[in-house]
Amino acid sequence: MAKILIIDDEKSIRNTLREILEYEKYIVEDVADGINGLKLVDSNSYDVILCDIKMPGMDGIEVLEQMMKKSESPIIMISGHGTIETAVEAIKKGAYDYISKPLDLNRLLVTLRNAVEKASLIHETKLLKQKISGVHDMIGESEAMLQLKDLLKRVAPTDARILITGDNGTGKELVARWLHHLSNRADAPFIEVNCAAIPSELIESSLFGHEKGSFTSAIKQRKGDFELADGGTLFLDEIGDMSLSAQAKVLRALQENKITRVGGEKDIPVDVRFIAATNKNLKEEMEKKTFREDLFHRLSVIIIEVPPLSKRLDDIPLLVQNFIEEICQHQGKAPIFIEEEALSELKTIKWTGNIRELRNVVERLVILCDGKITLEDVRRYSFSSY
Numbered sequence: 001m002a003k004i005l006i007i008d009d010e011k012s013i014r015n016t017l018r019e020i021l022e023y024e025k026y027i028v029e030d031v032a033d034g035i036n037g038l039k040l041v042d043s044n045s046y047d048v049i050l051c052d053i054k055m056p057g058m059d060g061i062e063v064l065e066q067m068m069k070k071s072e073s074p075i076i077m078i079s080g081h082g083t084i085e086t087a088v089e090a091i092k093k094g095a096y097d098y099i100s101k102p103l104d105l106n107r108l109l110v111t112l113r114n115a116v117e118k119a120s121l122i123h124e125t126k127l128l129k130q131k132i133s134g135v136h137d138m139i140g141e142s143e144a145m146l147q148l149k150d151l152l153k154r155v156a157p158t159d160a161r162i163l164i165t166g167d168n169g170t171g172k173e174l175v176a177r178w179l180h181h182l183s184n185r186a187d188a189p190f191i192e193v194n195c196a197a198i199p200s201e202l203i204e205s206s207l208f209g210h211e212k213g214s215f216t217s218a219i220k221q222r223k224g225d226f227e228l229a230d231g232g233t234l235f236l237d238e239i240g241d242m243s244l245s246a247q248a249k250v251l252r253a254l255q256e257n258k259i260t261r262v263g264g265e266k267d268i269p270v271d272v273r274f275i276a277a278t279n280k281n282l283k284e285e286m287e288k289k290t291f292r293e294d295l296f297h298r299l300s301v302i303i304i305e306v307p308p309l310s311k312r313l314d315d316i317p318l319l320v321q322n323f324i325e326e327i328c329q330h331q332g333k334a335p336i337f338i339e340e341e342a343l344s345e346l347k348t349i350k351w352t353g354n355i356r357e358l359r360n361v362v363e364r365l366v367i368l369c370d371g372k373i374t375l376e377d378v379r380r381y382s383f384s385s386y
Contacts, residue, residue, distance in 0.1 A: 001334050002047040002116045006030035007037035007063065008078070009055045013101075017050065024109065027337055034063035038070070042141070043317030043343060045325060045335065046073045048096075048115045053079035053086065061090065068094045072122055074115035078103065138171075138178060139322050140315035144307040148175070155302050156182035161254070163299045164277040166306030169356030172277040173237060175306055180233040185273055188232030191225045196238035203246045205262050208253075214263020226259045226270045233273040239299070240280035240291060251295045274299070309351040309358060317343045319355065323362040324373075336366055338373040345378045 004026045008014050014030040021028045029044070031037045035058055037051070049067060053060035060077055067075055077090040080101030087098040096118070097111050138149060155162065156179045164172045173192070180190045198206050205215075209224030225234060236242070242250070253259045254274060258267045276299050285291035309316070320343060328335045351357050361382050369377045 001025055001027050002119075003027040003045070003335065003337065004029070004112070005037065005040060005044075005046040005049045005073075007032075007034060007050065007055075007060075008052040009033060010052070013052070017103075020105065020109075021112075026112075034058035034060070034066075037063060038066055041067060041071050041073075043321070043340075045321040046071070047119045048112055049073050049075045050112075051075055051077055053077055053090070054081050061086075061093065064090060064093050064095055072119075074118050076111060076115060137322070138174060139318050140312055141318065142312040142314045144312045145315060148304070148307065151304060152178055152182060155179070155304075157184060159273050160301045161274045161299055162276070162302045162304060163282075163296075164275065164304045164306060166277075166279065167308050167354055168279050169354035170306040170308055171355050172279075172306050173235070175304060176233075176235045176237075176275045176277060179275055180235075180273070183233065183273060185232050189229050190233045190235065191229035192235045192237060193225050194237045196241040200243040200246070203243060204249060207246065208249060208259045208261055209264075210262035211264045214261075218263065221261075224259065224261065226253060226272060227268060229272050230270050231272075233275060236274075236276045238278055238280075239276040240278040240282055240285055244290070244292065247292045247295050251292065251298060254295075254298045309354045313347050316347050316358070319358060320346060320362055323359050324366060327363050327366045331366070336369065336372055338365075339375060341375040342373050342378045345375055346382070349382060 004021055006014050006017050006021075006028065008017075008030070009032050011032070014032070018028045018030055029040065029046075031040060033055055034051070037049075040046075041049070049071070051060050051063055051067070055063075060079070064075055064077065067073075074096035075094070077087075077095045077098045078101060079086065079098075090098050096115050099108060099111065138145070140146075152175065162179060164175050166172050176192075177190065180186060193206065195203060205218075205222070205224065207224050207226055209222050209227055210218050212218055212221045236250075249259070253270065253272075256267075257271065258269045260267055282291050282296050286293045286296060320338060324338065325335050346358070346361075353360075364381050365373045365377055368381050
């Protein structure tokens with residue numbers, strides 16, 4: 001079911017619209033002023049927004065301007081004091097349509113239905129682009145996230161080597177993908193290597209490739225990840241788990257921009273943007289002699305620390321709404337409504353697994369809740385007491 005937000009200072013109008021739209025099987029929320037409407041948009045996702053123009057405090061045109069910065073939802077402006085000039089101004093500023101009071105019910109429902117279809121197409125197009133590019137949105141408007149996004153915009157267009165640090169589940173891979181997506185190499189390959197998932201005896205073959213016959217199972221020549229990433233970006237995730245021998249070869253590749261395949265003698269030039277990530281404290285690893293100091297200094301031209309969820313609690317409502325839409329889309333069901341009390345409860349949980357843990361809990365809630373996510377659902381299914 002589509003979700004509609006009504007912003008109108010006249011209670012009778014709100015009640016009438018709610019009654020009509022709920023009869024038409026829409027989910028409806030309403031507020032009496034633009035300020036509270038903007039607050040709801042910060043923490044909720046709506047398919048269509050109906051907004052009055054003449055309201056005390058912040059008028060509808062100002063609300064429209066603010067909404068356009070926060071949401072992609074179609075906005076239908078309504079007014080009993082409208083003129084052609086007002087309608088033209090609203091459309092120019094991004095309104096989907098303009099309807100005069102007294103409202104023509106048939107026109108309202110047709111416009112609303114078309115707007116819902118547009119919102120659905122926008123959402124589907126967005127999901128398709130994400131699937132094709134492999135890059136998901138960086139959700140969040142907290143101070144920590146705004147600083148992170150600003151830093152990404154500054155460093156992405158350069159070829160500077162970048163070390164991404166942060167706890168498990170904070171989204172280090174997403175940051176790496178956005179660095180590539182915003183770079184001048186965006187049309188070239190993005191090759192990801194999880195150093196923790198590859199056995200130490202195979203990591204060098206994976207990174208640098210091998211020649212036929214260089215070891216027992218090398219039945220043919222193989223290009224390594226450095227060669228596959230040539231012209232693009234090589235992302236080494238969990239680099240703190242890389243063996244010392246592989247670290248030495250990576251250091252040489254960074255210094256000389258060339259590699260040698262395992263079992264080979266020929267130097268192969270490579271042009272690679274290098275990004276690494278770790279959840280370990282590399283300075284402690286250097287003290288334990290498990291990580292090379294010279295490699296650390298080569299890697300850390302720019303260090304980006306991804307904030308834990310505990311430092312961006314205000315982003316939880318946005319993250320939850322995004323996860324609900326994504327999960328429902330994947331499962332082929334309409335987005336599920338989540339109560340404000342449930343969102344508030346999610347902000348009190350200690351998310352030791354960060355974004356990954358939050359997404360898992362939201363998926364559990366979507367599957368187990370009965371039509372909408374309530375405070376009781378969160379307390380029952382979040383496992384926050386464990």
